[in-house]
Amino acid sequence: MNDKKRTSYPKEKINILLLENISEQAVQNFKKAGYTSIKRIGGALPEKELIKEVKEAHLLGIRSKSQITPAVLNAAGKLQAIGCFCIGVNQVNLNKATANGVSVFNAPYSNTRSVAELVIGLSVMLIRRIPDKNKAAHEGTWLKESKGSYELRGKTLGIIGYGNIGAQVSVLAEALGMKVIFYDIATRLPLGNAQSRKSMKEVLQEADIVTLHVPETAQTKNLISAAVFKHFKKGSILINYARGQVVDLDALALALQNNQLSGAAIDVYPVEPEKNGDAFHTPLQNLPNVILTPHIGGSTEEAQTNIGEDVSLKLINFLETGITTGSHTVPELALPLQEGAHRILHIHKNVPGVLSQINTQLSSHHINILAQYLKTNDEIGYVVLDVNKNLSKEAMSLLKSIKETIKVRVLY
Template sequence: MPTAARDIPERNGAADNLNRTVSNSFEYPNSLSQSPNATFHSPSQHFQAPQRASTKQLKPFHTEDVKVLLLENVNTTGQKILRAQGYQLEALTSSLPEDELIEKIKDVQVIGIRSKTQLSANVLKHAKNLIVIGCFCIGTNQVDLKYAAENGICVFNSPFSNSRSVAELMIGEIIALARQFPERSMELHRGVWNKVSTGCWEVRGKTLGIVGYGHVGSQLSVLAESMGMEVLYYDVVNLMGMGTSKQVPTLDDLLKQSDFVTLHVPEIEETRDMISAPQFEAMRKGAYLLNASRGSVVDLPALIAAMKSGKIAGAALDVYPNEPGSNGPGFNNDLNNFTEELRGLKNLILTPHIGGSTEEAQAAIGVEVAQALVNYVNFGTTLQAVNMPEVNLRSLTMAEENHVRVIYIHKNVPGVLRRVNEILGDHNVDKQMTDSRGEVAYLMADISNVNVSEIKDLWRSLEDLGSRIRTRVLY
């Protein structure tokens, strides 16, 4: 029976601690991982991943040594996968203020967050043991990706698991706005019967303009066409449209031709106030705007003015420039100084960032991100990482004894590969892959015929290289 794998910890200056770490790693002969080795996007209620009998399951630490902190009520599907590894897991239902987060993050190897937690450079510099971040959501703008990469911290997200949920919300809101559901519902809640048809429309035959034709935009395109809508889309990349949808060359072209405009773009400098007064002026009179991307994409004071003037007939907002950190009172002018004006507008749907908040989406996100975290912690795999090169090697098998997997994250400078291979050259390099992304490079190698007594020297030699960002040795 093979021994449980253990990550050689970073040097702390005490040679006896390092010796003890290496020798102790062979005292747990039955600690094989039961980690899944496939990614699932539609998890069943009783999730159990398949195992390949010949695969040797590596782990970087004793299972009880991996500390995981999950914030913002990460779905239980993800928690189950991480707990199944034997990791020490603490799960909290909300985000934390920066000072509390800094204290919590100091000794964890893994952190999982959603959209509220801000992992800035100031926070991450205190996370000396952190090796990986899981964003259980689409966006990653809440993480300083550059700082994380430069310090050997890999970041994963879930780019498409909630796409269907967001697309369905958009369809529901398009119909609701076209039929003035918000006003009719509020009137009846006040006891007012107001049966009218003026300004109410079918969506069949209307034109939907989709800004950002990614996972959400393309699914929305299919749903809209199935209801008889004509679909146009604008994206900075040339993409093949689904069905009969057509790509237009500019944002203005889309705005001028669309009855409904939906936004599905990331929060970057180029998208800040992407829809402002000039864009509202370009839109058709009586058009509708729906934003399910990020709050900074729409100039909300300009939207308020456009709705008050009658230029825009209705809107739906699921995201805002500043959002409350937890449920409860707080959506007011203290958060954004125009909030009270928004709340007073007619035919405006306001939802609390719930685009991906369905049981199905959150379960799928939990599986997708948790599995990525397990694969990184246990095997060093960076497939679908957002801030690191994508590197993966074939799994080691049970027949491959005395093998070690070396992961060397380093500065992307000339001569590193030669120096690393000089160190690895005393052993047989069975497999090796390296790739770079900007100023950071990621090397993974499986070497054989490694004795226990040699692992410490191997790790030390790599640590002493001037190009080193982080060294991990899995066995």
């Protein structure tokens, strides 16, 4: 099948809106696939402005700053999919996206290495107290001393959250001679000689350096609080390159001032500036042996290229074949192309009898189904139908008439 004809809707009329300086790699992938109506906006937009911009969009690409609220999704009547060009999807109201039949994709693995390398680098800098020595040198003071400076080798790294990034950090840390222990709410297979612990408290009491790699959920909000800091090993170090709500920063500042902790590195914050150059405040500013970075844990050229490649290809595959592998909203289906047929996508409320209605409607009008695929989640069902080409318009009309229908689309 000719790629230029893969979608029945003219590719030049498919509107793609990309916010927050998404990688050029994504733009090039869309153009190579034949999509030319691409609008790029440098930063995130306030809700009112985003509502205006998204009305004609078929695809929306964002990073972590854009907030895709129910109001935005309701305004986006043509929207087929959202690409989160980052690890998380918590900036999208997934319940509303699911109800509206909008597929949401992300890139959960593409910047793993970038974050993991930086965590190891920060560990070296903090355990050697480089921030203090660097500051003194810039101020014209020679601070050549070994007091309070240590090697990583032989120290214990505690990892809270042993997912993709946590596991990668584990491998790198062990290569440097560290002992690795971890805690995760899910059962995880340890890599190398890493050892799991039964509770977070056990990890905190034993680790010289603690690094957090957990998602932002109701359960992880203020996961590290004033009460929890009491369990940290005296003089240990905390690194948070996960999510901004995970650590109580006021409590962290107090723990540093009381010498419960000897250092910290923080990349994410409960409230972050909208754009470069905006004012930024945190209780951790001007504390000794603290490294503050502006949410750049995964911000490397390699990571952004990989993310641009990954998410754009997922969006293109969804548009052209109906493949939803990696979607957080529409049930996952990966299906082969059916030659000599038209493919129709039907997203509906997940209630009993819809598939029966689909089959009854089509069979009663003598429309032959060449192939059919169905998958459901708690909220919606996703059906892919391959039908005879000369009957696809009639089938489309019949499927739209089914009461529980959310979206119907002819692919090719």
